[in-house]
Amino acid sequence: MSVQSNVEVHSEWGIVSARQAGRNLAKELGFGGVDQARFTTAISELARNIYLYAEQGEIIIETVENSRITGVQRGLKITARDRGPGIKSIREVMEDGYTTSGGLGAGLPGVKRLMDEFDIDSVTGEGTEITAIKWLR
Amino acid sequence: MRIPILKLKNYLLISVQVDLDDQTALQFQEDLLNKIHQEGSFGVVIDLTSVEMIDSFIAKVLGDVVEMSNLMGAKVVLTGIQPGVAITLIDMGIVLDEVPTALDLEQGLDKLQQELEA
Ligand SMILES: Nc1ncnc2c1ncn2[C@@H]1O[C@H](COP(=O)(O)OP(=O)(O)O)[C@@H](O)[C@H]1O
Ligand SMILES: [Mg+2]
Numbered sequence: 001m002s003v004q005s006n007v008e009v010h011s012e013w014g015i016v017s018a019r020q021a022g023r024n025l026a027k028e029l030g031f032g033g034v035d036q037a038r039f040t041t042a043i044s045e046l047a048r049n050i051y052l053y054a055e056q057g058e059i060i061i062e063t064v065e066n067s068r069i070t071g072v073q074r075g076l077k078i079t080a081r082d083r084g085p086g087i088k089s090i091r092e093v094m095e096d097g098y099t100t101s102g103g104l105g106a107g108l109p110g111v112k113r114l115m116d117e118f119d120i121d122s123v124t125g126e127g128t129e130i131t132a133i134k135w136l137r
Numbered sequence: 138m139r140i141p142i143l144k145l146k147n148y149l150l151i152s153v154q155v156d157l158d159d160q161t162a163l164q165f166q167e168d169l170l171n172k173i174h175q176e177g178s179f180g181v182v183i184d185l186t187s188v189e190m191i192d193s194f195i196a197k198v199l200g201d202v203v204e205m206s207n208l209m210g211a212k213v214v215l216t217g218i219q220p221g222v223a224i225t226l227i228d229m230g231i232v233l234d235e236v237p238t239a240l241d242l243e244q245g246l247d248k249l250q251q252e253l254e255a
Contacts, residue, residue, distance in 0.1 A: 016158050019190065037190055037221030038228065044192040096230050106193040110229030 003028070003063045009047045010056035018047040018059040025061055025076055029136060038114040039076060039134050045107040046080035046130055052101055054084020054128065064133060075116070075135035083127040090120050140165045142172050148249065149173065149211075150242065152184040157191075162198040169202060173211045180249035181206055184242050186217030196231045203236050212252050214238065216245035 005025060007018040022043040026036045043059060050057035060079040065072050087093050094112065099105035108130075112118040115132040122128040138161045143150045149172055155161065169181065183199075185191075191199070203213045214237045226233070237252065239245040 012159050016156075019156075023189070033219075034221040034224050037219070037225045040190045041192050041225045041229070044190060044194075048192070048194055104193045104197050104231060106196075106229045106231050110193060110231070113228045113230075114225065 005061045007047070007059045007061075008056070009050045009059055012051065014059075015044060015047040015051060018061075019044045021059075022061055022076075022078070025063070026134075029063060029074060029076060031076075031134070031136060035134060035137070039078075042111045042114045042132060042134075043078055045111050046078060046132075049107055050080060050082045050084070052103075054082035057082025057084065057127075066135070073135055075133050077131060077133045078115075080130045081127070082129075086124040086126055086128055087120065087122040088124055090122065094120075138164075139168065142168060144172075144176055144178070147177075147179045148246065149176065149178045149181045150184070151182070152186070152242070154187050156189055157195050157198075159194060162195055166198055166202045166205070170205055170209065173206055173209050178211050179253055181211050181213045182216055182242055182245040182249065183213060184216045184245065185222070186219070186241070188222060189219065191222050191226060193229060193231060196226060196233065200233050200236065203233070212237070212249055214245040214248050214252075216241055 005021040007021055008014055019040045023040045026039045047059050058081055062077050064075050064077045092098055093108050096109050097105040111132055116135050117133040119131050140153055206213045216239045237248055239248045
């Protein structure tokens, strides 16, 4: 069975709700303390980017499974979706320190390192969808 | 939400008991600088034992508050950073440059005393 949580992000409080939802699911699934922190931080970064750059969007958190020879591997997937301005150069935004808002520019490259799988799909003028998965170890 | 700032002699002590949201973090930045100015404090210990997550925004606010306090002549020590928080910050490549840290409040105060006497 897959568990899912959807959070609308259109204010700062959406950022807080998204990371709380993320922490609860990570705990429930049995993530250790360090991976809980990694997962929650990744959600916080993606939710803040939606709020800052697209004004509104949503964060979906769901359980995912992967069949392996060693058994079924379980994990949590984040989908961050918005209909904002989109990202012109994905290569550029994935560089450490790249920011258009005076931030640290550590968000997207950070999320990629915190999670096990990471993918950006963005069309200028249409929006951005970022997905990332953390597998349970 | 406001984070309480306690005064102990020439020091200020802060124990952050909530997961920091943006407004609370920015309000705290302002409150702390005002308090340092009012009290003429030499040192500040910010205890983060109860903080379960620090993302790049909160990290920037914390780094800035340390730098601003230094400018005002007060040394800041961060204490009680959880393992998950420390690991996450390193994973993200965020370095809290030259910010003194200690295990807990007591050691934080010791560290301040050493730094101020040096
Ligand atoms: N959802 C988004 N829509 C449009 N642009 C985005 C989005 N997320 C990130 N960006 C762009 O990518 C840059 C880098 O993002 P990030 O790594 O999180 O650093 P920061 O938020 O500190 O600038 C941002 O400054 C912004 O220009
Ligand atoms: Mg960001």
